[in-house]
Structure formats: C-alpha cells, structure tokens
Amino acid sequence: MTATQRFDVATTFNVKARPGLEVIGFADDTHPHIPVRKPYVFRPELLRDVLAFLHDAGGDGLFLTGPTGSGKTSLILQIAARLAWPVQSVTCHGRMELAALVGQFVLVEGSTRFVHGPLSTAARDGHLLVLNESDLMDPAELAGLNDILEGHPLVIAENGGEVIRPHPKFRVVATGNTAGAGDRSGLYQGVLRQNLAFMDRFRVVQVGYPEPETEQDLIAAAVPKLPAEIIAKMILVAEEVRRLFLGAGTESGELTVTMSTRTLVRWATLSLAFKGAPNVFEYALEQSLTARAEPEQREAIHRIAADVFGDYWGAKP
Structure with a gap:
C-alpha cells in the first residue's frame, strides 16, 4: 500500500488556515497519474468542501455542478496535484457504457x-475517479456505480469473477453543468436527467464563477505581463456577459454564450x-468567444467590451 503523508493546508494550497491544520495525501509524487501542477488560486470554501470529502467520504461520492468553465475539474486536479493523489479521469458521453470504466479484453x-x-x-489502487460531464452519460449505466460508491466490492464477471475491494483512499468525483435534474435552459445539448438513486449517493457542491478578486489573481498568474488595469476591465466585461447569459429569476438569459473563467484566461x-x-x-475576444456567437450577440458583446474599455479598446496591451 502506498505510503501516505501529511500536508499543511496553509502552505500547500497558499490559503489562510488555522496553524497546524493538515490533510493526508501521498508520499510518492512520481506516479504518472498525478496531475500536472499548475499555478492556481484556491477558493477557501470550495477547498474546504473537497478536502473534507477526501479526508472521509463516508460512503458518498462528490458531485461538482456549475456553469461551463467555472473550474470544476481544475479544482479537483490541482488539489490532487498538490497531494500527490493519482487520478483516473474520464470524459463521459452518451454512448459510454459501464464496461468501458470497468475494463475489457484487448489483443x-x-x-x-x-x-x-x-x-x-x-x-484497486486508491486513486480518484473523476467523471467529467457525467450528466451526459446514460443514467442506467451510471447506476452501476451505486454499490461501489457505498463500499461494496467490484465483481468483474468478465475476468473470471475477479473481486476488487475498494481501497480506503478510493474516491469518486463527478462533474456536470447540471445537478442531475436535466437542463431546462436548452444550452447544454445531450445532458440527461440522472437516476435519483445514483444522485442520492453524492454530496453536491455548487461551483460558480470566482469572485472578481480571485479571477484577477488567476489571470495575473497565467499572464503576468498583462497590466492589472486591463485585467480588471476584462473581468467587468465577463461579469456583464454572464449576467446576460444567466438571466434573472425565472427569465432566460439574453445571450446563449457566456464568458467562463477558462474563456477569460484565453482572452x-x-x-x-x-x-x-x-x-x-477585439481580435483576441473574437477568437476566444464571439466567433461562435450569433451575429447579433457577437455585436452586443463587442459593444459591451468597447464601452468598458473606452480608449483602450483600440490600443495595444
């Protein structure tokens, strides 16, 4: 069994935490399935929820839900990278079967x-199983995970009845743009309403877009040569685009594209x-986002950006 190691929360994740607060990870940082460590700004409340789950899953999985590009997957991968926790990551789709997750015979x-x-x-090995876009997968197939989520052995009939008893450090994390109840907006094509019994086995954490201060730090870490004043204007544009995308209350949004944190960093x-x-x-914004928007929406987003940037809109960074 791989040796574990204690990590100080404050220094490992560069956040404020009480002195002496530690979390358990792995001592071996050479495993090929440990995610690549990248600059990352952790949001304390999300970090707290994920670390609590990793410490003691209690028979649960963890479901991270939120709008596209809000950082659901990167949150898990960057926590795992700092804890030297190997990850088996899968991007789900409508034709994926449980057998593809369990294994198969190959020549x-x-x-x-x-x-x-x-x-x-x-x-078997105590890795994190990350199911990206899990709400795209057939709920009848995902329901096959119910028993192992509760700690029951995985029996592989195809391999002579092999029995795999879950490692104490085995965890299942799923991500989705919905919380398993289907997509009412019509913007996330292919999303399926998930089985209630399956979703009942998950803790659900909402991952929204970061606060402006956090996004400022994220962009500054990714593009340190970009002036802070320009970054601040980009974030203002993103906030307005998101407001028009999300709508208000029961009203649908006016835009069908949004500026995720991922898109913001790309811009x-x-x-x-x-x-x-x-x-x-404007040139970078078009490649980052608006080239895939409808013409009227593209014009509206560029008008928002021009108003926010003012004299900078035609200037060099």
Whole structure:
C-alpha cells in the first residue's frame, strides 16, 4: 500500500488556515497519474468542501455542478496535484457504457487479456475517479456505480469473477453543468436527467464563477505581463456577459454564450500573444468567444467590451 503523508493546508494550497491544520495525501509524487501542477488560486470554501470529502467520504461520492468553465475539474486536479493523489479521469458521453470504466479484453501479441479500466484501477489502487460531464452519460449505466460508491466490492464477471475491494483512499468525483435534474435552459445539448438513486449517493457542491478578486489573481498568474488595469476591465466585461447569459429569476438569459473563467484566461493570453495587431483586444475576444456567437450577440458583446474599455479598446496591451 502506498505510503501516505501529511500536508499543511496553509502552505500547500497558499490559503489562510488555522496553524497546524493538515490533510493526508501521498508520499510518492512520481506516479504518472498525478496531475500536472499548475499555478492556481484556491477558493477557501470550495477547498474546504473537497478536502473534507477526501479526508472521509463516508460512503458518498462528490458531485461538482456549475456553469461551463467555472473550474470544476481544475479544482479537483490541482488539489490532487498538490497531494500527490493519482487520478483516473474520464470524459463521459452518451454512448459510454459501464464496461468501458470497468475494463475489457484487448489483443496483446496475438492473445487476448483483460485490461482494467479507470474504475477498476482507481478502486484497486486508491486513486480518484473523476467523471467529467457525467450528466451526459446514460443514467442506467451510471447506476452501476451505486454499490461501489457505498463500499461494496467490484465483481468483474468478465475476468473470471475477479473481486476488487475498494481501497480506503478510493474516491469518486463527478462533474456536470447540471445537478442531475436535466437542463431546462436548452444550452447544454445531450445532458440527461440522472437516476435519483445514483444522485442520492453524492454530496453536491455548487461551483460558480470566482469572485472578481480571485479571477484577477488567476489571470495575473497565467499572464503576468498583462497590466492589472486591463485585467480588471476584462473581468467587468465577463461579469456583464454572464449576467446576460444567466438571466434573472425565472427569465432566460439574453445571450446563449457566456464568458467562463477558462474563456477569460484565453482572452487575456491571446491579447498578449497578438500584441501589435490592430485593436488586439477585439481580435483576441473574437477568437476566444464571439466567433461562435450569433451575429447579433457577437455585436452586443463587442459593444459591451468597447464601452468598458473606452480608449483602450483600440490600443495595444
């Protein structure tokens, strides 16, 4: 069994935490499935919820839900990277079957042998199983995870009845743009309403877009040469685009595209990469977001950006 190690929360995640607060991870940081560590600004409340789950899942999975690009997957991967916790990551889709997660027979040097899938490997070795876009998968297939989520052994009939008893550090994390109840907005094509019994086995954490101060730090870490004043204006544009995307109350939004944190970082990065181009901020914004928007919406977003940027709109970064 892989040796564990205690990590100081404050220093490991660069957040404010009470002195002596520690979390358990792994001592071996050479495993190939440990995510690549990248600059990241952790939101304390989300970090708290994920660390509590990793410490003691209590028979639960963890479901992170929120709008596209809000940082659901990156949150898990960057926590795992700092705790040296290997991850088996899968992006779900409508045709994915449980068998693809468990394993299958493959042809190797003229003979067939069973190769364990991400679920079997994670359960056996104590990895995190991350199911990205899980609400795109057939709920009847995902329901096959119910027993192992509760700690029951995984029995692989196809491999001679092999029995895998879940490792104490095995955890299941799912992400989705919905919380398993289907998509009422019509913007997330392919999303399916999930089985109630399956969702009942998850703690649900809402991951919204970061606060402006956090996004300022995120962009500054990703594009340190971009002036803070420009970053602040980009965030103001993003907030207005999101407001028009999300709508208010029961009313649907006026836009069908949104500026996620992922898109915001892309806009900042391209603005610097295309430095010297005519109206570089508009050029970068189009490649980052508005080229896939309807013409009227593209015009509206560019008008918002021009109003926010003022004289900077036609200037170089």
